[in-house]
Amino acid sequence: MKIEECQYCGSKDLTIGHQYAQGCIYPELWGIRLGSPVEHIICKECGSIIYSRVTKIDKFK
Structure with missing residues (x-):
């Protein structure tokens, strides 16, 4: 995306x-211990978190 x-x-x-x-x-x-970090796309102008996703999707399969 x-x-x-x-x-x-x-x-x-x-x-x-x-x-x-x-x-x-x-x-x-x-x-x-099986969790995943979260990655965010952040607007530097208004501070909104525009999109988030887990970086280790295999932990959820």
Whole structure:
């Protein structure tokens, strides 16, 4: 998925941020050590999180 513009303010000044540790996403009924970091596309102009995804999708299969 290619995102080039913030859907909220129209800015094209976007960046990628990663959420680790306590902010990881964990599959239901699985242990904590099996979680995945989350990657966000963030607008540097208004601060909106435009898109999020887990980086280790295999943990959910």
